[in-house]
Amino acid sequence: MTTESTASHSHSSPDDGEVVSHIASTRRHVIVLLGLLMFTALTVGAYNINLGDWNLAAAVIISTCKSALVVWFFMELKDDxxxxxxxxxxxxxxxxxxxxxxxxxxxxxxxxxxxxxxxxxxxxxxxxNGTAAGIVAQGGELGPLPTLPAGEADGEPAQE
Amino acid sequence: MSTDAHGNSKFLQHHYDTPAQQFGAAKLGMWLFLAQELLFFSGLFVAYGVYRSWYPDAWVVGSHLLDYRMGTANTCVLLLSSFTAVMAVRSAQTGNQKATGNFLLATIFLAGCFMVVKYFEYHHKFEVGYLPGQHFAPHGEGLVEIVAAARETGVNGVPFHLRTFFGLYFVMTGIHGLHVLVGMFVMGWMWNRNRKGEFSKRYSTPVEMTALYWHLVDIIWIFLFPLLYLID
Amino acid sequence: MNQSAQLPPQLSTFAPDVDWMYLFLFWVSVASFVAIVGVMVYFVFRYRRRPGVDAVPTGHGNTALEIAWTFLPLILLVFLFHEGFRVYVQESVAPQNTVDIHVRGMQWNWEFTHSNGVQEFNQAKIPVHTPVRMIMSSSDVLHSFYVPDFRIKRDVVPGMYSTLWFEATELSTPEHPVRVFCAEYCGAARGGTNGAEPNTNHSTMMADLHIIPQADYATFLREGGGPPAECTGAADDVSVCWGQHIYEQNGCRACHGVDGATQAPGPNWKGLFGHDVALEGGASVTADEAYIRQSILEPQAQIVHGFGNINMPPYHLRDQEIDAVIAYMRSLDQ
Amino acid sequence: MTVEAEAAIHADPHHIPADADYLTYERGWKSWLTTVDHKRIGVMYLISILLAFFAGGVFALILRTELLTPGRTIMEADTYNEMFTLHGAIMVFLFIIPSIPAAIGNFVLPIMLGAKDVAFPKLNLASLYIYWVGAIFTLVAITQGHIDTGWTFYTPYSTRADNSAIWMTIGVFILGFSSILTGLNFIATVHTMRGPGMHWRRLPLFIWGTYATAVIQVLATPVLAITLALLAMEKIVGVGVFDPALGGDPVLFQHFFWFYSHPAVYIMILPGMAIVNEVIATFSRRKIFGYMFIAMSSVALALLGFLVWGHHMFVSGQSEYATMVFSALTFLVAIPSGVKIFNWLATLYQGSISLESPMLYSLAFIALFTIGGLTGLFLGTLSTDIHLHDTYFVVAHFHYVMVGGTVFGFLSGLHYWWPKITGRLYDERWARVAFSLVFIGFNVTFLSQFVLGSRGMPRRYYSYLDQFQPLHMTSSGGAYVLGVGFLVMAVMFAKSLKSGEKAGRNPWGSAGYEWQTSPRPHPHNFAEQPVFTRGPYDYHLASERELFTGTDAEWDTHVAKKAEA
Known part of the structure; x- marks a missing residue:
């Protein structure tokens, strides 16, 4: 093995990152933030309209988009x-x-x-055997709805 | 290279040859740490998925017992804090020491807001007895809310596994909250180092790493929010 | 495939299939081991370091060789999976008309409930040449129902049913019943019990399966279980004898002494019946028939003072059996 | 990364004289506790894990003594249960998992790379401290009593109120982070710290092995952490995720546990295989056959290790679909394992083989791992697994992998690098005596357990049927021989430390990079930055000077003699 000045191999390793990061513009950050807030509005909106079986899928897809924005731009995986x-x-x-x-x-x-x-x-x-005592006592997953004092139940929006 | 003429030696550790190498290592290490964090949370998501598929009634009713308005507010707060964190990084990279400090403070402030809202949410649940697992004992207003939620969702009874829902709710948001607290602490530390002028155009790695961590905390919440609060 | 000394007797219809696979794997393993280690030892000898003889430098490898030993073993592996899975499917899917027996695992006893409601503890009658399905769950921790002679095993889980089925191929004798082991670790009684005593820990949680003719089992299902044959004499004596039998067989003895002295882990039975007992929480009660009955069926309802942290499982004895236990308790004080 | 950022404001390295060595350059216990030198950290790990190994070994001998007779021999059943729990937990979490990566890996990995240190030296020291803290919690668990859950912590037994599983789980939780941080550090090191000329195709296979291990450490260990966190919360506040008494599912716990603990098997075995590569190349004087295939088989094992965890649960009550998929995938693991063994044999072919003790351990590794792997086929095949699951057959199988594999690999590495770590040689004759005792003792102990298992002896049994006694006594006898073997080895190493002959820089005549630095390496590993111009196994390219086995003084005489001639 030979030796040589250590300075000459400063980029010998293919994984060396760049010291000078890609500095993204404020404008881009603002746009990403607005996008994120928009998606949040969308997911809350989707909650208020019933999509049936698609509720979970919608929530997960929107969340995935949001986190993709965060990862790609805020965390700069884009330039990594x-x-x-x-x-x-x-x-x-x-x-x-x-x-x-x-x-x-x-x-x-x-x-x-x-x-x-x-x-x-x-x-x-x-x-x-060995099922939780509470489930055994109420004979299954659903227990009876509690009966409330008369005054309290009235105020509830009972109409479906 | 270890003692070059540009003053790099001030932050270049002895076992690295170049700042590029040091920065690359730090970033790689941080991403590995984040991968580790994701797998750590994955256990909670798996438990969530399994019990949600087994006990849909408990999940729907439980979700309606959470206040989605507070959840939405907190989501916005965290997104905003991610923005301020990324701006802190940008300021550090461009050498704007004052702005870096201010953005860090803003991020800490927003994180604090998040925790305050969280406190009110927790406080209410403790008061009405929506406690995890074996301590689950709703009473008073808690019962009223359950009846309302059951009616609203068409579930004809009180699901036993509501306690599991709240168990997971507290564990998931609790561990996430712990991460927020750790993030606040680390950003405070960064703020102090920035105040002492340790960062410059050439060297802002610690701020960048802190921001990466903070974004991950944000991402976890991005998933927690609809999964916990928004179930029909 | 014939019986091998490496394996227990083959007493179920699954056993020959499993053993065939075992022995096939055994000889494949022996052959592979001899080949690998043989080649290794030969090379070590043949190419031992000698002065003047240098190693031949490794070339660029041999891709064909690498691909060969990557993919050739796959043939064997696919075969193993296929054969193993085939038998597994047979073991998983019980035939339509099985004789069902409910099994409850509890620290450290097995409770068998036949379709006529008769229960047996740590032993069970099984009809020969009949598909029998065990429907199992546990009232405390994990257990595993393991019958080596049948080559079957399945965990017994609290809060969940699990099943297995088998068909016994030979009758057993009373001296040599088919042994059931617990194969999932389930702990031990704390303190100075002799761990080798039956039903005190994981390793002694065993049961005997008595393989009887189909006709005998049918008779048993029709007529139910009564006092064991060895209990004879006057009605009272039979009752006491039966009660003692239940005490011995059901694992009561693991926790309850009958000498009037030991009070651990559960209350002693001597001097108990008809006396006043202080309860947890300050109240007291007379240990009459109603109280004993409740304590067997719902042990957690009224707990004797000082035993609050003992978690006795409920025992679903039939009325006659409870009467017999009470008769036995009474006899202790005479 | 915040930890190393703290270190960012560092002055230039002090000038360190070229003849300094890492052990004596700084002195005093303070210099050890505050060191960031990966070699010193490796040595401290080594001492720690050897202590853990000793403790775990003592528990093993106690177990084997109890099992001499069917009933009570020396202790009660509940004590016995605590003993096997401690044996398992200490051996797995405090010994095997950190053994090769954290102790030996820490020492040699950066040297092999031509780096001055690992990527995050302070984090490296932090890992060691975290390991110690975890160990302390484990000790607390022992003193609190009644940690009798088995090392697997299966619920609901572990969530019952009357055991101290809480301390143990917190301890293992902490140990997990030590492991994660070590893995993270190694990955970053391999990616960013390679010296000039050290490209991926020149990486020593030891590094490929530890690299693959590190990937598992980072991806699998956090799942163990969350599992144990949930278990702890179950015990403290009764969250009820795993406890059926609260509506949870105990089988789910097993999924969580084995998602970590099956890949953890590869955390244990891959580094052992990695050492065998180095040793076989050195003692055959030959480049490893099929270098890239071995390297990729390590990575393949690491990834496949994540796909097969359910084979621990074939009888657990999981769905038949899951069982089918897991069984099919399990067989795939045999492929890369086989590839390694065949390539090692091909390396021996036409080599120049000498049988010093490191080579003996590595060859024993091949034989024993072959048995461990082949018996794995019995357990992957569904029909036979149903019979053999949770019997002594399983106990014997995983001891052949963990001890016959990992521990023999570890011992091979320890003997191999001992001169580099201590700068001294050991007594080869006594090393061979120890090897013989360990090898014979091990096989007697565990071969008999295969037979016990296939005959239907379940594991974790305090007492057993009389018919099993002869085999149990044989097994215990083997365990005592094994114990004596380790004792002889300990004395031999102690003697070497005290009065061993001074080693040259390269006592085995290896072409490996780590042998090119001084006998006890310079604090920065190499006094001058090396540039790698050949692969680590290129014997035909290495100079006579590089392969010379004596000390520097002897080399000078050698050169002088040659000049005369």
């Missing part, structure tokens, strides 16, 4: 080295993997055998 993008995307992929695999179990537990993985005896409706 490729590997940092890989790290971020990798983390998101592994989150998805964790969620998908776990729910591949939890969603399909008592399908092959009506008992296996179920919480309720499909024949008798009896709850499995």
């Amino acid at each position: 080295v490729a590997f940092n993008r890989v790290i971020f995307l990798g983390a998101v992929i592994f989150m998805g993997l964790f969620m998908a695999y776990t729910m591949n179990d939890t969603r399909y537990r008592n399908i092959v055998d009506a008992y296996n993985g179920g919480r309720i005896d499909p024949r008798t409706g009896e709850l499995a």
